[in-house]
Amino acid sequence: QVQLQESGPGLVKPSETLSLTCTVSGGSVSSGSYYWSWIRQPPGKGLEWIGYIYYSGSTNYNPSLKSRVTTSVDTSKNQFSLKLSSVTAADTAVYYCAKMRASWYFDLWGRGTLVTVSS
Amino acid sequence: SSELTQDPAVSVALGQTVRITCQGDSLRSYYASWYQQKPGQAPVLVIYDKNNRPSGIPDRFSGSSSGNTASLTITGAQAEDEADYYCNSRDSSANHLVFGGGTKLTVL
Numbered sequence: 001q002v003q004l005q006e007s008g009p010g011l012v013k014p015s016e017t018l019s020l021t022c023t024v025s026g027g028s029v030s031s032g033s034y035y036w037s038w039i040r041q042p043p044g045k046g047l048e049w050i051g052y053i054y055y056s057g058s059t060n061y062n063p064s065l066k067s068r069v070t071t072s073v074d075t076s077k078n079q080f081s082l083k084l085s086s087v088t089a090a091d092t093a094v095y096y097c098a099k100m101r102a103s104w105y106f107d108l109w110g111r112g113t114l115v116t117v118s119s
Numbered sequence: 120s121s122e123l124t125q126d127p128a129v130s131v132a133l134g135q136t137v138r139i140t141c142q143g144d145s146l147r148s149y150y151a152s153w154y155q156q157k158p159g160q161a162p163v164l165v166i167y168d169k170n171n172r173p174s175g176i177p178d179r180f181s182g183s184s185s186g187n188t189a190s191l192t193i194t195g196a197q198a199e200d201e202a203d204y205y206c207n208s209r210d211s212s213a214n215h216l217v218f219g220g221g222t223k224l225t226v227l
Contacts, residue, residue, distance in 0.1 A: 046219075049207070049217065060215065062215060096161055096162075103152075104149075105152035106154070107167070108164075109161040109162055112161050
C-alpha cells in the first residue's frame with residue numbers, strides 16, 4: 001500500500017525559499033502511472049493546486065505560482081520535492097503531496113505539513 | 120477566484136439526499152473528481168471520472184454531470200458525512216488543474 005509523507009521546516013522567513021520533500025513508501029516514484037503533485041491549503045481556506053512532476057522530469061505548474069515554483073524527483077531516495085521561492089505570509093498553509101492519476105484526480109494524499117512564513 | 124464554483128454551504132437532514140454542485144466551463148469537456156475533507160485531516164477522494172468510487176467509499180456517494188455542472192449526490196446522508204467537499208478538474212485552458220472553493224456540508 002502506497003503511502004506519502006511530507007517533511008521539511010515548519011517555519012520559513014519572508015523572502016526565503018520554502019523547501020519540502022515527499023517520501024513515497026510502498027511504491028515507486030519511477031512509476032509511469034502517476035504524476036507526483038503538490039497542493040496547499042491556507043488556514044481556514046480552500047485547496048490550491050501548486051503543480052506536478054512526472055518521473056521523467058516533465059512538470060506542470062499553477063500559472064499564478066509558476067515563477068516561484070520548482071519541483072524535482074529523486075529516484076534513488078524515492079522522493080519528490082517542492083521549492084517555493086520569495087515566500088510571504090500569504091504562502092502560510094498546510095502543504096500536501098499527492099499522487100495523481102492520468103485523468104487528473106488525486107487518489108492518495110499525504111497527511112500534510114503546516115508551513116508558517118514569519119520572521 | 121476559482122474557475123470552478125461551489126455553493127459555500129449546504130445542509131441536509133439525517134438520512135435524506137443531498138446534491139453538491141460544481142460549475143465551470145471546463146466541465147463541458149472534462150470530468151470532475153470529488154474530495155471529502157474532515158477537520159484536521161487530509162482530503163480523501165470519493166468520486167473520480169464522473170461516477171467512479173474508490174475502494175472503501177460507501178455506495179451512497181455518486182457523481183453525475185450535465186453541461187457545465189458536475190454533481191456529487193449523497194443518498195441517505197449519515198452524520199459522518201459532515202465535512203467539506205471539493206471538486207477539481209481542468210481549468211478553462213485545459214492545461215492546468217483547479218479546485219472549486221469547497222462546500223461545507225452540515226448534517227442536521
